[in-house]
Amino acid sequence: MRLEPPEQIFLRDINDYSEPMSISHPVRIELLQGPSQAWLNLRIALWPHESPESHHQEILGFLAEPSRFQSLMAIDPKGHPLGFIEGSIRSDYVNGTTSSPVGYIEGLYVVEAHRRHGIARQLIDRLTLWFVANQCCEMASDTAPSNQTSIAAHLKLGFQETERAVFFKKQIGLESD
Numbered sequence: 001m002r003l004e005p006p007e008q009i010f011l012r013d014i015n016d017y018s019e020p021m022s023i024s025h026p027v028r029i030e031l032l033q034g035p036s037q038a039w040l041n042l043r044i045a046l047w048p049h050e051s052p053e054s055h056h057q058e059i060l061g062f063l064a065e066p067s068r069f070q071s072l073m074a075i076d077p078k079g080h081p082l083g084f085i086e087g088s089i090r091s092d093y094v095n096g097t098t099s100s101p102v103g104y105i106e107g108l109y110v111v112e113a114h115r116r117h118g119i120a121r122q123l124i125d126r127l128t129l130w131f132v133a134n135q136c137c138e139m140a141s142d143t144a145p146s147n148q149t150s151i152a153a154h155l156k157l158g159f160q161e162t163e164r165a166v167f168f169k170k171q172i173g174l175e176s177d
Contacts, residue, residue, distance in 0.1 A: 027082060027119055029126045032071040035059050038081040039073060046109040062086060070130045074110070074119045083110035085123040089134050096162025097138045103131025105141035124157060 032039055035056065043055045062069040068089050074082040086106040094102040105127070110119045131139055143150040145164050155161070 026077055027117075027122055028075045028077075029122060030073050030075055032063075032073055032084070034063065039071070039084060042073070042081060042084045042109050042111075043107070045111075046107055067134075069106075070127060072123055072126055074114075074123055076114075081111070082114045083108070083119050083123060085109075085120075085127050087127045087131065089131070089136065090140075094138075094140045095142070095165070096160075097140055099136075099138050101134065101136050103128070103134070103136040103139040105139065108141075120153065121157060 039059060040052060040055055043059070044050070044052060047055070059071075062071055069086065070088075071084065071086045073084045076082055085108045088104045088106050089101045090104045091101045094100075094104060105124070108120060108123060110123075128139060139159075140162075141154060141159060143154065145151075145166075151161070
């Protein structure tokens with residue numbers, strides 16, 4: 001099964017970085033090796049417009065290609081999920097990059113009550129190790145141009161904005177289902 005990236009991939013309101021952040025509680029970062037309700041719930045929180053079944057199928061697709069996709073979850077000492085990150089190795093063109101392959105953040109989400117504690121940074125740092133081990137020298141991500149919180153978080157996390165785009169389509173034949 002080949003999983004194509006979701007149409008709209010974005011980092012949604014993960015942190016407000018107007019003040020210095022602190023890591024105030026221990027977090028364990030775990031590799032996700034099987035579907036779980038916690039993973040599904042975090043995906044639904046990030047992408048509420050997708051159905052649970054669609055999320056489940058994407059999870060199975062990620063798990064079917066471990067050399068292309070990696071998913072991690074931040075967990076507190078009591079075993080509660082705090083956030084997750086999904087990454088991929090992309091060999092096609094990635095906007096704003098000059099190398100291939102490129103590590104790509106497909107999604108990143110931290111539970112609201114646990115934001116501003118460095119969890120997103122820990123998830124990105126751990127995923128970066130996997131990207132580097134897979135010969136990536138650049139990492140990329142995207143967000144909706146209107147998502148100012150996400151843009152600020154990306155910049156604070158060391159990303160540089162490369163471009164903004166508006167995508168269009170026009171129906172030219174029979175309508176697809």
